[in-house]
Amino acid sequence: MFRIGIDLGGTKTEGIVMDATGKILARERRPTPQADGYHAILACVRDLVLELERRASASCHVGLGTPGAISTKTGFLKNSNTVCLNGRPVKQDLEQLLAREIRIANDANCFALSEALDGAAQSEPVVFGVILGTGVGGGIVVNGQLLEGAQHIAGEWGHNVLEPDGPLCYCGKRGCVETFLSGPGLARDFAALGGDAALDARAIALTAKQGNVLAEAAMQHYLDRFGRALSVVINILDPDAIVLGGGMSNITRLYTQGREQVARHTFNDELRTRILPNRHGDSSGVRGAAQLWPV
Ligand SMILES: [Zn+2]
Numbered sequence: 001m002f003r004i005g006i007d008l009g010g011t012k013t014e015g016i017v018m019d020a021t022g023k024i025l026a027r028e029r030r031p032t033p034q035a036d037g038y039h040a041i042l043a044c045v046r047d048l049v050l051e052l053e054r055r056a057s058a059s060c061h062v063g064l065g066t067p068g069a070i071s072t073k074t075g076f077l078k079n080s081n082t083v084c085l086n087g088r089p090v091k092q093d094l095e096q097l098l099a100r101e102i103r104i105a106n107d108a109n110c111f112a113l114s115e116a117l118d119g120a121a122q123s124e125p126v127v128f129g130v131i132l133g134t135g136v137g138g139g140i141v142v143n144g145q146l147l148e149g150a151q152h153i154a155g156e157w158g159h160n161v162l163e164p165d166g167p168l169c170y171c172g173k174r175g176c177v178e179t180f181l182s183g184p185g186l187a188r189d190f191a192a193l194g195g196d197a198a199l200d201a202r203a204i205a206l207t208a209k210q211g212n213v214l215a216e217a218a219m220q221h222y223l224d225r226f227g228r229a230l231s232v233v234i235n236i237l238d239p240d241a242i243v244l245g246g247g248m249s250n251i252t253r254l255y256t257q258g259r260e261q262v263a264r265h266t267f268n269d270e271l272r273t274r275i276l277p278n279r280h281g282d283s284s285g286v287r288g289a290a291q292l293w294p295v
Helices: 040-055 088-096 105-118 176-180 185-194 201-209 211-239 257-264 281-290
Strands: 003-008 010-017 024-032 061-066 104-106 126-132 136-142 145-147 239-244 274-277
Touching: 003 040, 003 105, 003 274, 003 281, 010 040, 010 281, 024 281, 040 088, 061 088, 061 105, 061 281, 088 104, 105 126, 105 136, 105 145, 105 239, 126 211, 136 176, 176 185, 176 211, 185 201, 185 211, 201 211, 211 239, 211 257, 239 257, 257 274, 257 281
Parallel strands: 003 061, 061 104, 126 239, 239 274
Antiparallel strands: 003 010, 010 024, 126 136, 136 145
């Protein structure tokens, strides 16, 4: 049976149809009607599914990836940055609209699943998938199975406290990993050092490469924090591979100097864990959502 994967994001909703070999047969993308509220967003997902099925000329399994998680207590979505979805029975309502069972997972979990099953970490037993973008998230896959955890937060290292007196995070704590390792986190640190506040993370990484002293200082902070934050995860999970995704994963120094910092802080005399760039790029979210269903 073909599988549909939907990536429901804050600004866009994207869907694919995938065949048994992992080939993408059709792809559709629409703006998420966030301003129109909960029911408009559900209708958007339904229409996308029906359009993809029409193009595939087949009825399909549906998997959906989205920020946040389904509460194991209430069954409602929580922690989504599309706030009108929070506290709503998204899974049940979509199942009713589509008249079938659907599977839902956190978007970082979908990324991890995609990269573990047929991406950069294919055939690695324990995989930690990391999103370094406007936010910082993560997902864990063990022997091809997503590990969701007792409260569906497994892999959420972005809200481990790295520096208790650090910047306030939207989650209510201070100095979370996300406040430093997200793109906006790097930009804020660069501005705090006296750098141009208009530069985004990509520009800062580039000017550092060109010899800008302040940008290089911000990058050194970033690499040190990357090492300290990831070593905490490695000491607990000891993954075979860590796959990086999100906009910051394009910074090539993460795989060399960043890796050295991780090794420095890990409780072992050598670092055997592979740290890899993702294979599927922006498609990993929709691919992983489809792969919530077995072939
Ligand atoms: Zn936080």
